[in-house]
Amino acid sequence: MSYTVGLDFGTHQTKICIENATNANQKLYKFVEFNKGISGKVMLLPSIVQVNLDHTISYGFVEEAKAKTVDRESNIGRPAFKIPAMPKKPIYPPKPTKKKKKEKLHWKQQLKALAGRTSKPQEISPLEKWKKSVEKLEKEYQEAISLWRKDKKALEKAYSKKLLDWEQDKVEHFHYRYFKLASFSSETRWKHSISPDVISVWYLTYVLFLLQEKLGNDFFIQMGVPSGIKEFKRQERKAQKLLVSAYHLLEQFKSKDEFLKTKYTQLVEKTTLEIPFSEEDVFFKYGIKIIPEAYACLLTLTHQNRLPKGMNLLMDIGGGSTDIAFFTLNGQEPDIHSVISLHKGLNYILETYSDQNNNEEVKLLQKEFYADKAGEKFLPIISIYKSEVKKEIKLLISDLYRSFKASHINPNNLKNALQDRPLVFCGGGATYKNMRTSILGFTDLKVINKNFLNIPYLLNKNISNELYPIFSTAYGLSIPMIDELKLTPVEKIFEHLPKNVPNNNNDYIHGLSDI
Structure with missing residues (x-):
């Protein structure tokens, strides 16, 4: 055709x-x-x-x-919200009454009393005991109030989401x-x-x-x-x-x-x-x-021919998923070793933010996200997203090291080969700087542009x-794919390399270009 x-x-x-x-x-x-x-x-x-x-x-x-729009038939009534009972204020013990003023002792009796005090520790007065008891009860009460307010806030947030879902479920758009x-x-x-x-x-x-x-x-x-x-x-x-x-x-x-x-x-x-x-x-x-x-x-x-020979990563950040390809080049056709598809993309960030912030409408968040270029308010969620991506790539690199170790080649060769390797970004998420990050040895970040393509x-x-x-x-x-996907599993990508390659062999140290 x-x-x-x-x-x-x-x-x-x-x-x-x-x-x-x-x-x-x-x-x-x-x-x-x-x-x-x-x-x-x-x-x-x-x-x-x-x-x-x-x-x-x-x-x-x-x-x-x-x-x-159409009203949905439902037997589910409006969700009820029950506020947990507020902690009751503690009942304090009765305050001790003041003792009657003692009669003044003769000077000899005073000396005898003083001598007795030095021989045993001074007793805490009933009033001091009462104050400490009240302080302890008050502290426990304030801690209970603080915990109650925290639980109440969490319940109110959960109820808001439940109520919103109920309202939305009443009408299908x-x-x-x-x-x-x-x-x-x-x-x-x-x-x-x-x-x-x-x-x-x-x-x-x-x-x-x-x-x-x-x-x-x-x-x-x-x-x-x-x-x-x-x-x-x-x-x-x-x-x-x-x-x-x-x-x-x-x-x-x-x-x-x-x-x-x-x-x-x-x-x-x-x-x-x-x-x-x-x-x-x-x-x-x-x-x-x-x-x-x-x-x-x-x-x-x-x-x-826009990438160097050796090991490379590509990350396609879309609306619904992030696809990561680990591949090597030793010619025009890439040899793919692993493709990971995470069902987390821009939607994950917007929906997670909505869940954590009183169910803000995702459609409005999307407009704000685009206008603000994935700005500061979204950074905590973006950080979680990046952690998920890094975790997957670390697992991939761990498999790579295990494969290399099994080949009995000096592991320093692989360590050197993974220095400053390209990580190429594409997809809608790649247009936002805050969405891009270096991972392990893949620190040469590139974003596809007109000249790149x-x-x-x-x-x-x-x-x-x-x-x-x-x-x-x-x-x-749109480029016709004539051949089937070329795939060499991670555990097999080093099988063709000669064993015990010396450390001074630059062909292996810089990029493992013959993989």
Whole structure:
């Protein structure tokens, strides 16, 4: 086929890059522009689906005020809030009465009394004992009050969240976000009656109509999925299922206009998720290939020889996930050793902040996060996020050292090879400085930009440099992937190296370039 479509189906927004290989000697690339009405055209299509008041559906750019709502049937009453009983003020013991004034003793009696005092310790007076008893009771009471106030505050916060959830559950808003995240991860909140898979199929069907308007039927789709190596087959099958279902739904309409005029209840009936298909059908009948998002981003770097030989890390920070690829270069094609997909991205930071701060609306937090460039108020959550990422990479490096040790090569060679290695950032999260961090020996931080990608024959003009980290995956997906993924597990990457390499061998000390 002449056209390869790189489809980066995102949690927050979708990006599409098309490679035109009509002239094999001069392939052209273009990021699809979407019509935003009077605002003109943009290259980011919001991943939003909305059922309107007239029961038709809008995609991408919607008027939220026109979203259909419906009251949910529920037997659950308004949550009750019971304040724990306040600690009771202690009952103090009665204050001792003053003793009668003693008669003045004769001087001889006074000397005798003084002599007696030196022979035994002075007794604490009843009044002093009473004061100490009262002070102890008061201290215990104040501690109990402080603990009660702390517990009361925590209960009030938990109740506020419970009440908000109850209010939201009373009415269903037919305005859908984060359906892609919910389709590929179980670690998300989905409270709608229509499943995220169905919403994803509708959205992808709309995208297919847009592509057919531009390209006809002469195109092949390469779509990325958030996935590590271990779960790739499962995530690949899910993506294939969604796209095959989208093609099946598209075939039931004569045009995009007919599709957009169809009531949502009819779309529910027409949408089928359990369509049988084989791997051959996916490739030859539907023209689909599924690729891990991190690998797609890698292709944009290695094809342009922008990274040194040796060990490298790539971190793709998206809305719903963070994909990390550990790979080595000894030529143009990367050799991947590990791909980790954490279901924590920008959404994790926003939702965690919301949970900890009286359930501030995530949509409003998102606007503030973007405007403030992941500013100071979000730093504690970002710090937690970074710790999670570092923990995963430390485990990876531990496996690397175990593998190296098993090869009986001097461990100092690996230690030296891991000094000041590149860590490349892409994805929407990479545009925020506070989201980037060095990890162990990967301290040469790089952010994908226009010069880094160096896209040949790019037809779009005047693309802002800060958009290139966001577009990099779509561009990588548009490069036809002929061969299967090259993967050498971490425990096997040193098997080919000669044993007992001397310490003065620079080829091994600086980057293990032959891995």
